[in-house]
Amino acid sequence: MTRTLRCEHSVSDLARSYPMSFAAVQKHVAVLERERRHGREQLVRGNVDAIRRTHLLLDQLEASWRDRLDRFAHVLADDLDRRPEPTDDPEPRSTP
Numbered sequence: 001m002t003r004t005l006r007c008e009h010s011v012s013d014l015a016r017s018y019p020m021s022f023a024a025v026q027k028h029v030a031v032l033e034r035e036r037r038h039g040r041e042q043l044v045r046g047n048v049d050a051i052r053r054t055h056l057l058l059d060q061l062e063a064s065w066r067d068r069l070d071r072f073a074h075v076l077a078d079d080l081d082r083r084p085e086p087t088d089d090p091e092p093r094s095t096p
Contacts, residue, residue, distance in 0.1 A: 002046075004029075004044050004045055004046040005045075005046035005048070007045070008043040008044065008045045009043065009044060010041045010042060010043055010044075011025060011026050011029055011041075011042045011043075011044060012041070014029065014044070026042075029044050
C-alpha cells in the first residue's frame with residue numbers, strides 16, 4: 001500500500017510482490033486505491049481518502065469491541081464476586 005502512495009504501479013508488479021493470486025491482489029487494490037488504464041496495464045495509486053475512511057471505520061469497530069470486552073469483564077468479575085467461598089473441608093461430603 002505505501003508503495004502506491006509514493007507512485008503508480010501496475011497491478012501485475014504488485015501481484016509479483018505478494019504470495020497471493022493476481023485476482024486477489026486486484027480485489028484488494030480495488031478497495032483502497034485509484035486505478036487507471038495505460039494500454040493493457042492497469043495502474044494504481046493509493047487513495048488517501050479511502051485509507052482515512054477505512055482507518056476511521058476500523059477505529060470505530062475497535063472502540064465498540066473494546067467496550068463489549070470491558071462489559072464482559074465486569075460481568076465475569078461480578079459473577080466471581082457472587083460465588084460462595086470454598087470451604088476448608090478437604091473431604092467431600094457424601095449424601096445418604
